[in-house]
Every structure is written in structure tokens, then in C-alpha cells.
Amino acid sequence: QKEVEQDPGPLSVPEGAIVSLNCTYSNSAFQYFMWYRQYSRKGPELLMYTYSSGNKEDGRFTAQVDKSSKYISLFIRDSQPSDSATYLCAIETGANNLFFGTGTRLTVIP
Amino acid sequence: GAVVSQHPSRVICKSGTSVKIECRSLDFQATTMFWYRQFPKKSLMLMATSNEGSKATYEQGVEKDKFLINHASLTLSTLTVTSAHPEDSSFYICSANGQGGGYTFGSGTRLTVV
Numbered sequence: 001q002k003e004v005e006q007d008p009g010p011l012s013v014p015e016g017a018i019v020s021l022n023c024t025y026s027n028s029a030f031q032y033f034m035w036y037r038q039y040s041r042k043g044p045e046l047l048m049y050t051y052s053s054g055n056k057e058d059g060r061f062t063a064q065v066d067k068s069s070k071y072i073s074l075f076i077r078d079s080q081p082s083d084s085a086t087y088l089c090a091i092e093t094g095a096n097n098l099f100f101g102t103g104t105r106l107t108v109i110p
Numbered sequence: 111g112a113v114v115s116q117h118p119s120r121v122i123c124k125s126g127t128s129v130k131i132e133c134r135s136l137d138f139q140a141t142t143m144f145w146y147r148q149f150p151k152k153s154l155m156l157m158a159t160s161n162e163g164s165k166a167t168y169e170q171g172v173e174k175d176k177f178l179i180n181h182a183s184l185t186l187s188t189l190t191v192t193s194a195h196p197e198d199s200s201f202y203i204c205s206a207n208g209q210g211g212g213y214t215f216g217s218g219t220r221l222t223v224v
Contacts, residue, residue, distance in 0.1 A: 034212050043116070043203045043215035044154070051211070088153060090213075096142060098213065102153045 003027060004091055006101025015110050019076040023089035023101045026070065030099075032092040033065050035074045037085045038103065044088055048074065079108045112138050112208030116216025123194055123223055131189045131219045133204030139184035140206035144213070145177075148201040160187040194223040 036044035048063035089101040146154040166179035208214035
């Protein structure tokens with residue numbers, strides 16, 4: 001079983017839609033949860049970082065962590081074509097032990 | 111915020127030659143940096159952890175003599191792909207543990223070996 005599972009998609013939505021991206025993990029020792037956005041041929045860009053259960057909001061982005069279910073989500077409101085990218089979840093135990101999901105490729109259609 | 115600069119962004123080299131990729135933390139000190147490899151439409155694969163002033167820690171299956179890592183200062187780590195072959199063609203990305211949580215990634219280096 002992989003440490004982190006993420007649906008690779010691809011996912012296509014119309015502009016303005018709410019996007020939901022999800023990951024599940026298996027190790028309850030994971031403490032830190034991140035979402036990265038990666039455009040084609042670029043390095044990943046940190047979108048959200050959190051370490052507690054609950055929601056964290058930043059503009060159109062909301063990260064949600066449910067430690068009891070070992071489930072994390074990223075919601076994108078009012079999606080834009082510029083949001084088209086691959087979104088990677090990443091989870092860490094805290095000792096520089098970082099695990100990435102496979103990434104979900106998102107396309108927002110104008 | 112924390113910025114990691116990676117150079118070159120793209121390089122083409124001939125088989126048998128060596129290529130050096132640099133990763134710099136611009137506004138913070140990074141005692142530890144990480145080197146990843148990414149194949150098309152795949153996630154990042156950790157190759158090695160670079161430690162300032164000491165030897166790098168390589169992941170299982172990564173040839174340390176082929177992928178030489180030097181972390182000579184708190185702001186610079188280099189990855190040298192030695193005796194490159196076409197199968198080494200890939201996207202290489204470095205990262206460092208930035209300030210405020212999370213990891214900051216470089217912009218990546220696309221290596222093509224011909």
C-alpha cells in the first residue's frame with residue numbers, strides 16, 4: 001500500500017466550477033499536510049500548508065484535513081483557466097520524510 | 111517567502127559527458143536540500159537528501175557514483191550527472207525546507223542526453 005494515494009485524473013471542469021481534489025494516507029504519524037501546484041515543465045509551487053485537522057482558507061483555495069479518516073482535500077472555488085495544472089498532495093511525518101501523491105491533472109475549460 | 115533558484119533550466123548534453131545542476135537558497139540558509147527526479151506525467155521521486163558539510167543520503171536504487179551531490183555551503187547544493195546516458199534524460203528538481211513550513215522547490219532542470 002502506498003503511503004499516499006491520489007486520483008491521477010485527469011479532471012476537466014468548466015470555468016467557475018468548484019474543484020475538489022483529494023488524497024488519502026495510511027500512516028497516522030503524518031503530521032504536516034501540503035498541496036502543491038505544478039505547471040508543465042516547472043517546479044512545484046506550495047499552495048497550502050497545514051498541520052491540524054480542519055479547514056484552512058487562502059483566497060479561492062481551501063485545504064481540509066481529517067486526521068481521523070486520514071483524508072485531505074483541496075477545494076478551488078471559482079476555478080479559472082489559469083488554475084489548469086497538476087496538483088500534488090504531500091504529507092510529512094516531520095523528520096524531512098516527505099511523501100507525494102501521484103498528482104491530479106486539472107484542466108479548467110473557458 | 112523562501113526562494114530556491116535552480117540552474118540551468120534546460121540542458122542538452124552528449125552521451126558520456128557530465129552535467130552539473132545548481133540549487134541555491136536565495137534568502138535563507140538550508141542545511142538540508144533534496145533532489146528529485148520526475149518522469150513525464152509522474153510524481154516526484156526522491157533521489158537523495160543533501161546535507162551541508164557531510165555526505166548525501168541516497169535513496170535505494172540511486173547510484174551515488176553516477177549522481178554526485180555536493181552541499182558545500184548553507185545556500186548551495188549541486189547535482190552532477192556523470193557519464194550521462196539517454197536514459198538519464200529527465201526533469202530534475204531540488205527543494206529545501208523553507209521558512210514557515212512546507213518545502214520550496216526550484217524551477218527544475220530538463221536534461222536531455224543525446
